[in-house]
Amino acid sequence: MTISVLFVCLGNICRSPTAHGIFEHKIREAGLSEQVEIDSAGTAAWHIGKSPDARSAAAALQRGYDLSHLRARQSDEADFEHYDYILAMDESNLMDLRALSPANYRGHLGLFLEFARTFNEREVPDPYYGGNQGFEHVLDLVEDACEGLLNDVRQRL
Ligand code: 4NP
Numbered sequence: 001m002t003i004s005v006l007f008v009c010l011g012n013i014c015r016s017p018t019a020h021g022i023f024e025h026k027i028r029e030a031g032l033s034e035q036v037e038i039d040s041a042g043t044a045a046w047h048i049g050k051s052p053d054a055r056s057a058a059a060a061l062q063r064g065y066d067l068s069h070l071r072a073r074q075s076d077e078a079d080f081e082h083y084d085y086i087l088a089m090d091e092s093n094l095m096d097l098r099a100l101s102p103a104n105y106r107g108h109l110g111l112f113l114e115f116a117r118t119f120n121e122r123e124v125p126d127p128y129y130g131g132n133q134g135f136e137h138v139l140d141l142v143e144d145a146c147e148g149l150l151n152d153v154r155q156r157l
Pocket of ligand 1: 009010011012013014015016042046126127128
């Protein structure tokens with residue numbers, strides 16, 4: 001593995017596993033699975049060990065992305081020793097990650113949607129308490145930003 005990417009949200013059961021599964025799919029299609037390591041985590045401990053939210057998994061599967069192998073974990077300091085990119089879904093996740101990050105972290109810590117090209121939003125909104133449309137919007141944003149991220153990663157390989 002030459003590049004490693006960690007996606008982070010609050011619970012690691014909706015947004016970051018969606019990004020994890022979609023980016024994994026795109027990296028596999030690009031033939032880069034041996035060179036890019038992907039993981040996801042949540043800033044909160046509530047859902048450790050759980051599968052992705054059933055609504056996220058169903059919405060992703062409808063677009064051809066399988067999330068069934070993913071299990072939630074919590075982000076921690078050790079992530080900063082390992083990952084080249086640590087990408088937060090919203091500003092609150094990013095603030096929590098900054099509080100956890102060592103001063104000498106040299107990787108890319110930022111908002112995932114910085115890599116989006118079509119959408120102009122800064123944050124992937126938390127879909128947990130809303131309806132199905134929220135999950136579709138997460139997929140739209142994540143697909144867009146994964147394309148931009150794939151380009152960025154390609155340039156560094
Ligand atoms: P996620 O969504 O951060 O995208 O995984 C959430 C999942 C669970 C909760 C909040 C957000 N929760 O409050 O349990």
